[in-house]
Amino acid sequence: MASFKLPQLQPDNDLWGPASGSNALPSELKDIPFAPYAKNDKVGRIADWNNASGASNDAANARGGRQGRARDVQQNFGTSAASSAFAYFHGDDEASFSVVDNTRTAASRRGGLGQMSQRGGRGGRGGAGAAGGRGASKFGAGAGRGARGGRGGARGGRGGGRFGWKEWDKPQRIREASVTVGQDWEQVEEIDFVRLGKLRLEVEEPQDISSYGALFEYDRSYDRVTVKTAQALSSIDRIRYNPTTSDDPIIQEISSKQDAKIYMTDSILALLMCATRSVYSWDIIITKTADGKVFFDKRDGGPFDYLTVNENAADPPLEAPEGKENEAAAKANALNTPSALSLEATYVNQNFGFQIVNEKNVYKLEHENPFYSADETDPLASCAYRYRKFNLSSEESDPVELVVRAEVDAYTIGSSKEKQLITIKSLNEFDARAQGAGGAQDWRSKLDSQRGAVVATEMKNNSFKLARFAVQSLLAGADSMKLGYISRANPKDASRHTILGTSWLKPRELAGQMAVNLSNGWGIVRTIADLARKADEGKYVLLKDPNKQTIRMYRVPANFGEEGEDGAEEDEAMDQDA
Incomplete structure (x- = not known):
């Protein structure tokens, strides 16, 4: 019949724990490992009380490849620097996580700022004067359509020269009151x-x-x-x-x-x-x-x-x-x-x-x-x-x-x-x-x-x-x-x-x-x-x-x-x- 036997813990006066001293716990609880933690704490491995804190931290940092970055090491409730064996480390697989969107989007007929710059305009509309063609006017750059049928690139594109829709960015007009409110006036x-x-x-x-x-x-x-x-x-x-x-x-x-x-x-x-x-x-x-x-x-x-x-x-x-x-x-x-x-x-x-x-x-x-x-x-x-x-x-x-x-x-x-x-x-x-x-x-x-x-x-x-x-x-x-x-x-x-x-x-x-x-x-x-x-x-x-x-x-x-x-x-x- 299979059985389980607790391992023998060696007493160590330099560490805190059930085996740190002869008078710390009653004799019936002397060989039981113990560490306080909350229910939401993540326990990553079995505690090794004899492992030095520095060695465990160095091993964890070397494993993650992120030496000296404290935000990658999250200490859980009840653990100290000496008992960092309880700490949970993020794996490398989480850094490569991404969301995949399978919905279809209609392809835009007009190229964006980057596309127009790469293509150099469409049908001869680009060039140095176009500065990105029609797409540039969307961003308020004041760029023109470029040379189209002999028209120069200095002409403003659609909406070019004024940012926003319906001139929402236009400064608010400040008007003066018909009569100046005196300091001794009392608002009723x-x-x-x-x-x-x-x-x-x-x-x-x-x-x-x-x-x-x-x-x-x-x-x-x-x-x-x-x-x-x-x-x-x-x-x-x-x-x-x-x-x-x-x-x-x-x-x-x-x-x-x-x-x-x-x-x-x-x-x-x-x-x-x-x-x-x-x-x-x-x-x-x-x-x-x-x-x-x-x-x-x-x-x-x-x-x-x-x-x-x-x-x-x-x-x-x-x-x-x-x-x-x-x-x-x-x-x-x-x-x-x-x-x-x-x-x-x-x-x-x-x-x-x-x-x-x-x-x-x-x-x-x-x-x-x-x-x-x-x-x-x-x-x-x-x-x-x-x-x-x-x-x-x-x-x-x-x-x-x-x-x-x-x-x-x-x-x-x-x-x-x-x-x-x-x-x-x-x-x-x-x-x-x-x-x-x-x-x-x-x-x-x-x-x-x-x-x-x-x-x-x-x-x-x-x-x-x-x-x-x-x-x-x-x-x-x-x-x-x-x-x-x-x-x-x-x-x-x-x-x-x-x-x-x-x-x-x-x-x-x-x-x-x-x-x-x-x-x-x-x-x-x-x-x-x-x-x-x-x-x-x-x-x-x-x-x-x-x-x-x-x-x-x-x-x-x-x-x-x-x-x-x-x-x-x-x-x-x-x-x-x-």
Whole structure:
């Protein structure tokens, strides 16, 4: 019968183990070899307690052919330098291990960078000028296709000269805020556009309070204007008032007689309702009085008095570069900067409204213009002010009423011989080939034949501006909107313009085509109004972040917005002293 007998271990006082001393273990465990190890330790061979540590390590390193590389020797739990016989060594077969992929891949017709270099191009496209042919342009080397039918290798390949797809590596454009945030400003609230886009509030038709001013009749002859019968845009001197909310005497009178808590103009209200479409920075001054009434005002010199151009384009206009080395480029692009285009668009829109009305036929509203005084010598422009009240209440226990001053530009006689109120707006073309044109087509060649494509491009590039036009017309209760298409007489001259055509638009239909959600707009207005109502008495600024889709509400000093007037008075005093 087979049997197993433990080997005789010789005691050694220099080593640690069961046989290292006579008193280390009881006599019944004296001849049993022992070494502590964990379950996950790898035991490679039977322990030899008499083997020297140096000899075992040298043998292991010599076997693996990796002398002096400590990472190839992994000591296990419970082993020491003296008992390295327990160490596990990686075999040489693991170094040659590799994964084999048997899936088939379609062979590329275009050679890579290395292949094209080895082949020297395809069909004579290679050579020193090609620098690897088409494959090189993939890596942004700017290499050309090489000589093909006599074409030189300096020509850029497909995508050559610009790295990446859709210019993802293009540096992000940094814009400045419409107003500088002061160090003593206190941030009250911050809301991103994602949250604003989820708000909803249904609002009923408004209640008319009063109307002021006089309107001229629209000249129907401009309906027949085309590119071939274009008319020059004239500069007409007329007076048109657009005071802010707090400076309006009619709003002050209404606020003293009614219980409405919120007051603003149609331009401010339309901007808030379309705020999620805005890209450029804007700011609104909010003032809460001691009796809990809130006034939304525009800032003197702020963005409300000017129209933007191609604000929503994928590549909007750029500011002129600074520095002496960029003087030539700045001079060439001075006409097409965002600020210059904004001034031009405002000038064009105002003069277009003055020109296309017939001043002989006047329609007077209930009251005369409240801002015109007898001392004025220049004639008034066609404009009517309608004061209307909207009910923003969501609960009967918390009534919220909003008073708005809306503006109408002219009137026309409808098919039923009734007077219809209209608003007059314009779109302007500066240069279809200039930077910032947003892929717009040449109006002189496409406006008459493909007006739908022209309007669709403008809806994309000027989504925020056109949405505000539609909402302002709806707030004023206008029946129609007259839209003019005005272009420069010369792309290099911003002082002369030509009317290329006009079109009639229904404000509600235009809002539907542009996916303007009025319920969402009223929800935004109610949310901001609630923030102002809950705030303490004082002055606040609602600021759109210039580089993020975020609006912030700050508490500002009581004299904010008055520095410009004080500065102007100081300058006048200094001039007089001089």
